[in-house]
Amino acid sequence: MFWWRKEVRPGVSVAFSDSNAGNLALHVADNPEDVMVRRSRLETAAGLGERHFQYMNQVHGIAVEFITGHGDGPTADAMVSRGQPLAVMVADCVPIVLLGEGLGSTTPVLAVAHAGRAGVVADIVSATVTEMRSHGATAISAWLGPSICGECYEVPGQLRAEVAAVVPETWATTRWGRPALHLPAGVRAQLEALGVTVEYSGECTLETAQLYSYRRNQQTGRFAGLVWTHERGVVA
Numbered sequence: 001m002f003w004w005r006k007e008v009r010p011g012v013s014v015a016f017s018d019s020n021a022g023n024l025a026l027h028v029a030d031n032p033e034d035v036m037v038r039r040s041r042l043e044t045a046a047g048l049g050e051r052h053f054q055y056m057n058q059v060h061g062i063a064v065e066f067i068t069g070h071g072d073g074p075t076a077d078a079m080v081s082r083g084q085p086l087a088v089m090v091a092d093c094v095p096i097v098l099l100g101e102g103l104g105s106t107t108p109v110l111a112v113a114h115a116g117r118a119g120v121v122a123d124i125v126s127a128t129v130t131e132m133r134s135h136g137a138t139a140i141s142a143w144l145g146p147s148i149c150g151e152c153y154e155v156p157g158q159l160r161a162e163v164a165a166v167v168p169e170t171w172a173t174t175r176w177g178r179p180a181l182h183l184p185a186g187v188r189a190q191l192e193a194l195g196v197t198v199e200y201s202g203e204c205t206l207e208t209a210q211l212y213s214y215r216r217n218q219q220t221g222r223f224a225g226l227v228w229t230h231e232r233g234v235v236a
């Protein structure tokens with residue numbers, strides 16, 4: 001169910017699902033009722049009770065939405081909340097979960113972001129951190145879920161040059177010697193430049209059978225990066 005799960009602060013957990021949790025996306029060719037059953041199972045496993053993870057309609061943009069309660073997902077590539085559980089879906093792109101201490105409040109500031117190649121170039125990271133800080137977040141930490149690595153993500157040389165001109169840390173070469181992009185390295189650099197501490201960085205999706213990878217199989221599902229609040233000490 002969970003590839004990785006941790007109570008990262010007392011009463012706040014971060015997790016990344018795996019293919020045992022199944023496809024969680026409604027936008028791929030899958031039965032919507034099956035997807036909703038899987039989402040419900042995931043919420044039960046996370047101990048959400050009557051609450052739900054908020055998903056979003058991801059479009060490789062840099063829109064960030066502040067979420068106050070569960071409802072129809074916004075069209076956005078990042079969400080920020082003061083406690084509403086959040087989910088970001090991926091299969092090779094970088095799922096980013098962020099957590100900030102709430103200034104003058106014990107309520108943490110939660111966030112998720114979807115960083116594919118376009119999101120790294122457009123700097124969805126900066127847009128998300130700015131929104132978090134506008135809601136009082138201080139001392140922000142980030143968890144990067146599994147994503148395709150720089151030794152696997154081959155791209156045309158021209159594209160590598162264009163992306164690396166914006167984010168130099170993405171420049172990479174595949175293990176078979178072709179031009180590549182290392183998106184998680186780019187995301188990490190963007191986060192650290194903003195003073196955000198990266199506490200975890202996941203494995204390569206293409207190399208891990210238990211995770212979904214679009215480059216390995218274009219008929220694939222999506223797994224999720226998740227953040228939620230709960231009673232202290234509730235850990236699987």
Ligand SMILES: [Zn+2]
Nearest residue numbers: 149152204207
């Ligand atoms: Zn890899």
